[in-house]
Amino acid sequence: MKPNPYRTERIAFTLLLISTVVIILPVFFIVFIIIQKGFSAISWEFLTSIPKMGMREGGIFPAIVGTLYLVLGTLIFALPLGVFSAIYLTEYAQDNLLTRLIKLAIINLAGVPSVVYGLFGLGIFVIFLKLGASILAGSLTLGVMVLPIIITTSKEALDSVPKSFREVSLSLGVSKWQTIRYSVLPHALPGILTGIILAISRAAGETAPILFTVAAFYLPKLPHSVFDQAMALPYHLYVISTQVPNVEVKIRYGTALVLMMIVLSLNLAAIILRSQFRKRKKW
């Protein structure tokens, strides 16, 4: 008997739907369980006090501050570099070997394991440049890691600005840089912003690159300068869930909740911004 193609189709489509559901469901499960078990830990005191009793009590304030500093440092380094690099690729680069090499390098950077970035940061920033384990070394390491994210999203945004915008500006006798500055960049800004937000969320959530470049196991005070070590939320979660025994479940889940909320809300903002950007585009 020949199989009925319409029945095959129904079966196939059902299987495809089930696969999709199987992939999406754990997301809801993870978000749900972290909120359910972590919500009761969240209080003003938890967010604003330092850890006490070997991190078994108290709050996570130094870890939040440390993560903020790291994100800021990452941006100061990666943002100009990434955006200019994207401008080079879209506006200046010719179709030659150098450009192909740059593109290959970016693809490769995006695929380097995060722990290898950690090794690189340790080798170059901490030891070779003698910055020590510090906020500066950690920010630079994270900056290198998020660079491909900023470059690819900025490049996409710049590419989407029509060629005619540039031609009109150039034909009026405006220089190339002024054209980029006044007729291209403003239109690409929302797209670039999306990339920046994604980079922030990645930098805030990564653990492996900061393990040996900045992260302090337990440091119940705030960093004073960029040459200090600092605590950071993702590493703090790792420490209290694997290295310190008998930490209350509530504190672990509470820390996970704060970290997840920061990262997810950033990503949500990026998604909304991008869809607004696409809708508003009139060309």
Place this chain on the structure above:
Amino acid sequence: MKHFKEFLIEKVIWFCGVTSIVIVVLIFIFLLKEGLSLFKHVNLVDFLFGRKWYPISDPPHFGIFPLVLGSLTVTLGATVIAVPLGIASAIYIAEIASPRIKEILKSGIEMIAAIPSVVIGFIGMTTLVPFIKHYLNLPTGLTAFSGALMLAFMAMPTIVSIAEDAITAVPHKYKEAALALGATRWQAIWRVVLRAASSGIVAAIMLGIGRVIGETMAVMMVTGNAAHIPESLFEPVRTMTATIAAEMGETVQHSEHYFALFAIGIVLFIITFIINLIADLSIHRHRE
């Protein structure tokens, strides 16, 4: 003056443009600089195929074979789970879902990529690991299998979004021609669209594998970290990434152990480089 400013800005832009190359080269140089020092004391064959990783015993053994096998076991397990599910989901999102559902699903998949790996590892530790221990009746739930499940989940955003792009990029007329010849939608998808998208799908799989092999925190938290040669999926294993992350903090700078961890970094860098290269080549073939 104006010309000078323009000149300066263009130079800055050019310099930023080539930084990516500089950074890749720097990463490679620094990994080599620290990693190659190991081979003054240990020969390459003993390093790659030695069966003992006892970095702090006396005399120390730096054989990464169990770690390579650990990474391979977990990666293979994750790939077997993630590839069929991921591609099925990509087909659903690209070809079947309505535009509204499509946007929601795509955002949902992106959310997976957003969750920090340490959070995924933490949830795996507190929910999946006890579950596996209990239901599979194992001495411990910290196994290669737990790692493979977590990693399959974490590879989904890469596999689904790139495969979905590849499927969407297939020209409509291919499918329309098949439908006009009386094929059902499924037949058109299965026999025409997927074939046309195959090189893009290969790229999606390769990048997914690259993601899995480089993942560190989640895998370190759920696989048990025993540096021995695994005999099944249901034993604890230790991956290359977890070894670096777990041990670097305790080494003395410029000790043999420290060099050995950088040497593992070189191996990882080369593996991911090759995987990304293959993915890139198949994407380019796809475009042509």
